[in-house]
Amino acid sequence: MRLANREIDMRTMISIAAFIWWSVLTFTAAQAAEDKTFVMKLGTATINESQHEWCKKFVAMVESDSGGRIKGEIYPASQLGAIPRQIEGVQFGAIQGYVGPPEFLAGIDERYEVLSAPGLVSDMAHEVRVVNDPELLKLMLGLGADKGIHGAALFIAQPSMIIARVPIRHVADLAGKKLRVFAADMQQEMIKSLGASPVAMTLGDVLPAIQQGTIDGSVLAMTVITTMHFWDAAKYATEIDQPFIFSMAFLSKKWFDSLPADLQAIVDADAARAAVEVNPWEVEFYNKARQTWAEHGELIRLPENEQAEMIKSVTAIGAAVAKRKSSLEPAYEVFAVAAKRTK
Numbered sequence: 001m002r003l004a005n006r007e008i009d010m011r012t013m014i015s016i017a018a019f020i021w022w023s024v025l026t027f028t029a030a031q032a033a034e035d036k037t038f039v040m041k042l043g044t045a046t047i048n049e050s051q052h053e054w055c056k057k058f059v060a061m062v063e064s065d066s067g068g069r070i071k072g073e074i075y076p077a078s079q080l081g082a083i084p085r086q087i088e089g090v091q092f093g094a095i096q097g098y099v100g101p102p103e104f105l106a107g108i109d110e111r112y113e114v115l116s117a118p119g120l121v122s123d124m125a126h127e128v129r130v131v132n133d134p135e136l137l138k139l140m141l142g143l144g145a146d147k148g149i150h151g152a153a154l155f156i157a158q159p160s161m162i163i164a165r166v167p168i169r170h171v172a173d174l175a176g177k178k179l180r181v182f183a184a185d186m187q188q189e190m191i192k193s194l195g196a197s198p199v200a201m202t203l204g205d206v207l208p209a210i211q212q213g214t215i216d217g218s219v220l221a222m223t224v225i226t227t228m229h230f231w232d233a234a235k236y237a238t239e240i241d242q243p244f245i246f247s248m249a250f251l252s253k254k255w256f257d258s259l260p261a262d263l264q265a266i267v268d269a270d271a272a273r274a275a276v277e278v279n280p281w282e283v284e285f286y287n288k289a290r291q292t293w294a295e296h297g298e299l300i301r302l303p304e305n306e307q308a309e310m311i312k313s314v315t316a317i318g319a320a321v322a323k324r325k326s327s328l329e330p331a332y333e334v335f336a337v338a339a340k341r342t343k
Contacts, residue, residue, distance in 0.1 A: 117318025
C-alpha cells in the first residue's frame, strides 16, 4: 500500500513539475513575442502624394501605439520593384505591405477591379463618403485573404485625367490614340468606347513610353503627374473625371498572422485611422496639384455638353463588364448601391 501511495505521489509530483515547466515555457514564449520587434516594409509606386502620405501617417501611428514593437520602413517610387513584384512580395511575405490602386490585383481576384466602374462617383466629396461605406469596406478589405493578402485600408485618390503629347480638347480627339490604362477590363472598355486603344502598363513604364512615342498618353492621376514632373514629356492634361481612382493598403497575411493579437488590433485600427486622416489631405493636395500643373502645362476641360454625354455613355460600362464575370457582378452591385446610398 505504501509503495502504491509512493508511486501516486511520484506521479503527482511529475505532473506538477510538468505543469510548472509548461507554464514557464508558455510564459517565456509569450514574453518573447511581447518583446520581439516586427519590421514592416511598405512599398508604393508613387512618391510625395496620398499613398506615400498614408504610409507616413500609418507608420508613425503604429510605431507609437505599439511602443516600438513594430518598426516601419517606407519605400516609395517603386524602390522595392515594379508593382507586380511588390504584390508578389506581399503575398509571399518578402515585404509586409504594398499601397496602390486595387485594380493592379485583378489577376489575384477579378473583383479588385470593381472600383474602376465609371460614372458611379460624381466628385471627390462623394468619393470620401463612398470609401467610408461599411458594406463597401467589408467587401474590398476582405478580398485576397485566400491569396496571402490582408486588406488594411481603403482611401480616396482622385478623378482620372488624360495626359497626352498633343491636346485632347474634344472626345473626337481620342480617336486612334494609344493610352495607358490600369489592367482592368472596366477601364479598358471605357477607353475603347471613347475611340482610343488601351495599353495596360505599370506606372514606372509610363513616362519613358510617352517620351519614346510608344503611347500617345495615359489615364493617370493629377497628383502623380505633378509630383513626377510629367510635363517634361507631355504638357496637356484633359480632365475627363472618370473613372475615379481609389487606393488600398495591402498587408502580407503571413506577416499579419505572425503578430500577437494586440499588435494585429493596433495595425488594423491605425490603418483605418490613417485612411480617414489622409482623405481631406488628398483633397487639398489635389487642388494644389491642379494649380501646379497649370503653371507648367495646360489644363483642358471637354465642352460641357461633351462631358455630360461622355459620363452618360460610360456609366453603363461597369454593369456590362460585370455581367460577363460571375464573381464580379455581385461586387459591382455592392459598389453601385454604396455609391447611390452616399450620393
